[in-house]
Amino acid sequence: EVQLLESGGGLVQPGGSLRLSCAGSGFIFPSHGVHWVRQAPGKGLEWVSGISGNGDSTYYADSVKGRFTISRDTAKNTVFLQLSSLRAEDAALYYCARDPTATVIAATHFDFWGLGTLVTVSS
Amino acid sequence: EVVLTQSPATMSLSAGEGATLSCRASQSISSYLNWYQQKPGQAPRLLIYDASTRATGIPAKFSGSGSGTDFTLTISSLEPEDFAVYYCQQRIHWPPTFGGGAKVEIK
Secondary structure (H helix, E strand, O other): OOOOEEEEHHHHHEOOOEEEEEEEEEEHHHOOOOOEEEEOOOOOOEEEOOOOOOOEEEEEOOOOOOOOOEEEEEEOOEEEEOOOOOOHOOOEEEEEEOOOOOOOOOOOOOOEEEOOOOEOOOO | OOEEEOOOOOOOOOOOOOOOEEEEEOOOOOOOOEEEEEEEOOOOOOEOOOOOOOOOOOOOEEEEEEEEOOEEEEEEOOHHHHHEEEEEEEEOOOEEEEEEOOEOOOO
């Protein structure tokens, strides 16, 4: 059974940093890209970042480029999202979602999602 | 980026009725349109990909159609578990974008 489990969310002050983790199981981890998608309270879904199966290709939304960094540790079947210079508008539930392909850039969908980890930005 | 506009934003229907949800893209996305269902407190679940292909385990009461800029998700005979928010999404044009969501609520 495919499972994605996010962790690392919490309360952080504006300008602060946080590292989110997404642990995958039940599938061949390097064969799939992984994305982060966020949802602000009561709002819709926003794609944030994606990383290819081998970790060589990374992509970011303009709203987070230069502040967030995505990476993956294949040995641990885990994808990370480092959040820096956090702003109030970054507060959201952050989901990781699996790509059915290894490339991330393909015109496809998000086939499995985790339950999310909540990031709160407040002083 | 491609803007996806969903309509109506909210539908109030009774169990047993059918629902038709619309998603319009700001430019052609061929058939690369996906639909997700999200229930309160849950993660989104993939329903339909490539406009009309049901994801694994999705019942036949969910169907998708359309191409180019206009797409439709049809739910036949609503059951209590179908009342949720539905999102459309595209990935053929970077970055991936989602529609604003359409809530199907109990009348």
